[in-house]
Amino acid sequence: MQYSQPQNPRMSVLSTTSLASDHFSPASSSTRFSLPVGAPINIPAKQGNKPQIYDRNLNKTRTAEVSLSAYAFLFAEIVRYTQMRVSGIGDLERRLNVLGYRIGTRVLELMSWRAEAGTKAPKREIRFRAALMSVHSQVWRAVFAKPADAIEKSVDSDDEYMIIDNDPPITRYISVPKDMEQLSCSSLTAGIVEAVFDGLGFPARVSAHSTPTDAYPSRTTILIKLDKSVLEREESSK
Structure with a gap:
């Protein structure tokens, strides 16, 4: 008996040779057309857009902490990356300082915004020593999750102050080779401090120096050399 080619979507399972023939037996046709249909594929519904980091409340992340391992790996x-693109130790420290300055401007902006949002009468420091104490405690805690260890004033120059950090978290896992022992990777921290003082209205030149001791081999001194205008303003406000 001759059968016409059926119009059925299951025809897609037939082989090429079977499709080429217009004569099918009832048995073979029934067998071929009785193949089970594959299980339906469940396509999940499209989810909405996830909130971006810019949508997060800045006050809710005030006490958030970053993994120290991730922090150290990034630094x-x-x-x-910077070392591969410099010609010497001085150039490397300068680039780290510039990068730290960019970070410091954002740190000061964030801290100022939180201070204004958290109180009806935000306070702005107008004396240098009060600003220095703020950097020693609040800025250090915001960036490194701990305050600095000490503040010192130079006995030789009235325009020099020092912030001491016995164990800087930023350089805890940095190994400096012997031929670069003069390098201080805390130049990034010096850039942060310089940006904060500039933003507060106390222009200064800030540099980082390694001052190791037997008890604290990673001890670092952040040297702050104030601009002459700051000293004159401090004298006039006494």
């Missing part, structure tokens, strides 16, 4: 990669 180590910054140092390695």
Whole structure:
């Protein structure tokens, strides 16, 4: 008996040779057309857009902490990336300082915004020593999750102050080779401090120096050399 080619979507399972023939037996036709249909594919519904980091409340992240391992890995990669593009130790420290300055401007902006949002009468420091104490405690805690260890004033110059950090978290896992022992990777921290003082209205030149001791081999001194205008303003406001 001759059968016409059926119009059925299951025809897609037939082989090429079977499709080429217009004569099918009832048995073979029934067998071929009785193949089970594959299980339906469940396509999940499209989810809405996830909130971006810019949509997060800045006050809710005030006490958030960053993994120290991630922090150290990121800084180590910054140092390695920068080291491959400089000609000497001085150039490397300068680039780290510039990067730290960019971070410091954002740190000051964030801290100022939180201070204004958290109180009806935000306070702005107009004396240098009060601003220095703020950097020693609040800025250090915001960036490194701990205050600095000490503040010192130079006995030789009235325009020099020092912030001491016995164990800087930023350089805890940085190994400086012997031929670069003069390098201080805390130049990034010096850039942060310089940006904060500039933003507060106390222009200064800030540099980082390694001052290791037997008890604290990673001890670092952040040297702050104030601009002459700051000293004159401090004298006039006494």
